[in-house]
Amino acid sequence: MKHGTNLFWQIILVLLVVLVALWCATEWTAWSLSWSPRLGEPLVVILDVPIYVPWAFFGWWYSFDAYAPDVFDRGGLIAGSGGVAAIVIAVTGSILRARWDKRVSTFGSARWAEGRDLRKSGLLKPAGVFLGQAQGSYLRHDGPDHVMAFAPTRSGKGVGLVVPTLLSWPHSVLVHDIKGENWQLTSGWRSEFSHCLRFDPTDVASAHFNPLMEVRRGPCEVRDVQNIADILVDPQGKLGDLGHWVDKANSLLVGVILHVLYAEREKTLARVASFLADPDRTFRTTLSIMLRTNHLGTGEAPKVHPVVAETARELMNQSENELSGVLSTALRFLSLYRDPVIAEVTSRSDFRIEDLVSGDRPLSLYLVVPPSDLSRTKPLMRLILNQVGRRLTEHLDVRPSVLARSKSLALNILGACGLLAPQVSVSEPTSRRRVLFMLDEFPALGRLDFFESALAYMAGYGLKAFLIAQSLNQIEKAYGPSNAILDNCHVRVAFATNDERTAKRISDALGTKTEQRAMKNYAGHRLAPWLSHKMVSRQETARQLLTPGEVMQLPADQELVLVAGSPPVRALKLRYYEDQNFTERLKEEPNFATAILGASEDDWGTEVRSIHEGLMQAAELEPDGEGLGPQKARDAARERAQVSVPARTGKPQAKSRGAPQPSLFDALVQADSLEQATGIDLTGNGQ
Template identity: 25%
Template sequence: MLDIAKFPRGVDPDIDKAIPATVGWIGPERVAASPNFAYQQGKLILGSVGEKLIGYMDDRHMLTVAGSRSGKSVGVISNLLDYPGSVIAIDPKGELARITRRFRHERLKQNTIVLDPFGTSGWKTSSFNPMAMLDPSIEDSVDDAGLLADALIIPDGRGQDHWTLSAKNLLHGLILHVATTKPPALRNLLHVRELLASDQRDLEELFIEMSGNDVFGGAVAQVGDSMSAKPENERGSIISTAIEQTSFLVSPAMERVLADSAFTLADIKKKPTTLYLCLPAGRMATHFRWLRVILNMALIAMERERTKPRLPVLFVLDEFPILGHMRSIESAAGQMASFDVKLWPIIQDISQLRAHYKSSWETFIGNAGVTQWFGNTDFSTAEYVSKLLGKLAIRVVNDGEVTRSGQGAGLQGQSRSTMLHELMTPEEVTRYFARETGLQIIKVPGFKPMAVGRVVYHTHPHFKGRYEP
């Protein structure tokens, strides 16, 4: 069993029973014995007490905050080697697919799909064309195309919003135009990018052509009219912005995964399926927009598909901050659980969340059914964890001098008072839950915090024979 008796305070035997204890640790023995945290397949594996797995599942999301190189992927892999529900996983180095795909396909009998443009996983890549979801006969396609444009065009944060907003509007209209006028083989983002990079004369003809496209109540025509009417310099700057932000599409790797579709995202909710989105670490900064595109369209598909799966579709969002701000994820953090989706963002520190979700970063924590914390070395995160754990009422005894007459009256010179003290200070959080300790804090609303071990799949007997070495 884990020995939390060495913790500085908040362990049950150390609490003065005369003081109402508002916070404290759940001892590992109690965690291991609790039916709320008893492991069974279908729950997410949170950790372990000895070799006893700790599991939990509710209809809320999960958040992991763990420092760099602290073993975040080990916990993800442990769950992929067990969770029988559908999964969409960002796979930064292809290791999730490399280690878990065979088990999920052969043992869990799932359909397993790997989108791996750069071949990092060792598995043959499939392909998915997000524009295949745009149906010219359905009005929702206007909003869906807007989400595609939103995923591709990102504000630069330097106050140049006019150009990015205008580029997004241009891309929105152009996506709809391609989806409604081009032959099926060209209805993809690759062709959209080709049109953007046309010479000036061809672009002028393209905008005239768009002005004559009256689909969706003039949504395309308005963009064509607007671009044709803009001064040449302004039009050129807008086009340049759109070209710059879609430059990652000019790549044989992207062509392999975007030209056509070998599956539909709705199928992930209808039957057990695992989708791995693989990108090497060196391509994350340049090709993260591709991940944004797939995730935006996946959330649309999960919301519209009314099939109710036995278990929620788990979105494993490793390296979550690399995605930047995503309005769809921001909304999903509070709403998508009702559509049988469970988000699992994984970040290194609180400042990453604050940077992209300035006014709503606490939504990710407040809407989570489980938060995990370990290997946190930065003060901002450690301070937040310290506040999250709360304060404990402790008894303080002060010694003082006693006069001779006081001694004669039986006085001992001691005074007692009650004070509030952090269950753990920020420094203690970084020390007791450092990467090397193998410990983590688990916080579940309605329960006192737990300190349990982190599961290491390649040493735990539960996972023997399940993973690829």
């Protein structure tokens, strides 16, 4: 509203108050004098009540004060009270107008949030992740929006954000816990209502997880294996476009992983590495085994998996130098899984990814890695997070509306009464559990391309991310300067930072306000007892709500909370050890290797597929120019191979299909050895 308009309505209100008070004094005096005829003719009569003009009271007071002094004294008080009220209103209006004049927005209208802003933004709700405290209340956010926190090391991010949230979040959670402190402090309380598991790839006593057991047999198997291979060939999250060797290694890993899943007893990444690096055979023999294994068929009608066959044949057509480069590149990506501890931890699964959203109880999964092994085990952690993110964003469980539920109930009733066909069935809607990704120091995991893009839509699947980084530089180092991490985090928390670029980014996000500054000029002789003239002018200037320097100098107990669409909040940090609500929930940590019932079940079992003689014969090539064909040489090698491969002790004998002769593998190895000695192509590789 304009300044002139405010003044006009202020004057009207003051005059109206004076008029009403004077009219009340006039009518009260006339009533006290029993509507005497000597008071004169009224202006109008309404319901037998004479109504006089407001200023008639002053004439009566002058003429009849001597006859009824008490009446006119009280009438004067009534009229005077109106004048006092008018003065109060005038002064109050002037003060408010002065304040309104200062609320200009020429350069910006940024301001700090007030109580009504906190309620409007939903920060005062009794549920959600903890952000801080303000005005004696917790600041919590329970919406689907993701949260980003900038907190340098030892600034209180764990005691103020992570621990309070984990001690109150009632749903499933996945925690990136580098030092294991969060497990020690929060797993005791969370184990009371959820499956609480600690996955530590450096400890054989931890919970186990086999990434290959998340591959679904059937139409999705190639897609799942390709996603695994994409992460394996980018262990540090630093690659841009894949180079030639990395591209070939990716293709090789897809084929080998599929072969191991179908044909090998141990269906693990450690077995993938040992299968490729078997010291008892050459790489071409390994490719021949893949090409001659009955993956999909029966003993009568053998069939090689098409992706495995294409991969093996493509590489067998390459030169020796090319094969050597591809093999060495692939083995470099699998070197982590040669560690016997990691091989054991990834040998089976104590939980499944689906347990996060559809288990009988919530799942609290802590990914714990000692700082000394953080860089070495990064590929495995990246693989797990990538699998979780992709799997939980494949299917959207949309709850039907109230109308749809009513229709479903009506159809069920009609079907039960026999009024609908028997094949008509209506299933009950299923619900997914919410999952919180509590990722402390998440830039240390490297660039996760899928995770960066998934932030834009994963909230629709009931997934909420709470990301914590030390500075903007740390994020840009992992994701580059043009990343979308901050763009998809609508709630941001900032502590006092040591990085100037981060401080400037936060200062710009807080916004700019407009201030009025008074400029005073004095005129007159400086030795005069008073100045003859004084001039005051006001000028509007722009000022940031907090400058970058002020952001870096925030007190140790304060923080900034920015919610999209609301003014920023200057809040106080939480300290869980100073709050009884949290200290009461600190309990002893549980056993971290307890498996979830049914987690070991998968689509692959322990079935073993081996080399089939029909596939070997179909892949034979023509005899060479010396007259000694590969078939004769192979027969000679088979005659020498009389001892079968002994079964492993302590494990049940695996079922083998499509292998009428158990010594075929030895025959192929013997043929390969003979090939190296004679230079004759015995394995059908065309070499």
